[in-house]
Amino acid sequence: MFFETYKIELIKTGFLLLTLLIVRFVLTTLITKISRKKGINLARIHLINRYVSVTLFLIALIIIPFIFGTEAHDLVVIFSSVFAVIGIGLFAIWSILSNITSGIIMFFSFPYKVGDKIQIHDKDFPLEGIIEDIRAFQLHLRLENGDLVTYPNNLMLQRAVTLIQKDAIDDDSIADI
Known part of the structure; x- marks a missing residue:
C-alpha cells in the first residue's frame, strides 16, 4: 500500500x-x-x-x-x-564549536600539513612531533617515542608553533599507518 x-x-x-x-x-x-x-x-x-x-x-x-x-x-x-x-x-559545549571552527580555519589557512615535524610551545606541556592527521576536532601528533597525541584544533591556533622539518614523513608512509 x-x-x-x-x-x-x-x-x-x-x-x-x-x-x-x-x-x-x-x-x-x-x-x-x-x-x-x-x-x-x-x-x-x-x-x-x-x-x-x-x-x-x-x-x-x-x-x-x-x-x-x-x-x-x-x-x-x-x-x-x-x-x-x-x-x-x-x-x-562551546569547546566543540571552537574546535570545529578552528578545524575549518586550519583547513584553509594552516601553514603546516600532514608529515611536517612541529614543536608546540605550550608552557605547561610542550610537544614536538610529526603531524599524522588533521581532523575536524583535533590534530594527531606522533611523538619521537612513538606515542600518539591528539591535540585540540583550538589550542593549535592559540599556541605558538614552530615548523622544524617540512614533510618529515611522506604520503606513502602515512597511508601505511
Whole structure:
C-alpha cells in the first residue's frame, strides 16, 4: 500500500540519490586529480572528499521532503527548531564549536600539513612531533617515542608553533599507518 501510494515519489527519490551519487563520484574524481597535480597532501584530499560527501548528503536531506510534498514553511519550522536545539547544545559545549571552527580555519589557512615535524610551545606541556592527521576536532601528533597525541584544533591556533622539518614523513608512509 505504501509503495503504491508513493510510487512516483519513491522513483523521484531514487533518481535524485542516483544523480547525487554520480555528482559525488565526478566531484571526488576531479578533486583528487586536481589536488594531486597541485601537490596537495593525500590526507587533505580525503578530507575535502568527505566534506563533499556530507554536503551532498545534506542537499539530499533538504530536497527529499519536497519530493514527498512537504511545504517550505513546514520545513522552516522543523529546521528552526532543530537549529535552536543544536545552538543551545553547542553553546553549552562551546569547546566543540571552537574546535570545529578552528578545524575549518586550519583547513584553509594552516601553514603546516600532514608529515611536517612541529614543536608546540605550550608552557605547561610542550610537544614536538610529526603531524599524522588533521581532523575536524583535533590534530594527531606522533611523538619521537612513538606515542600518539591528539591535540585540540583550538589550542593549535592559540599556541605558538614552530615548523622544524617540512614533510618529515611522506604520503606513502602515512597511508601505511
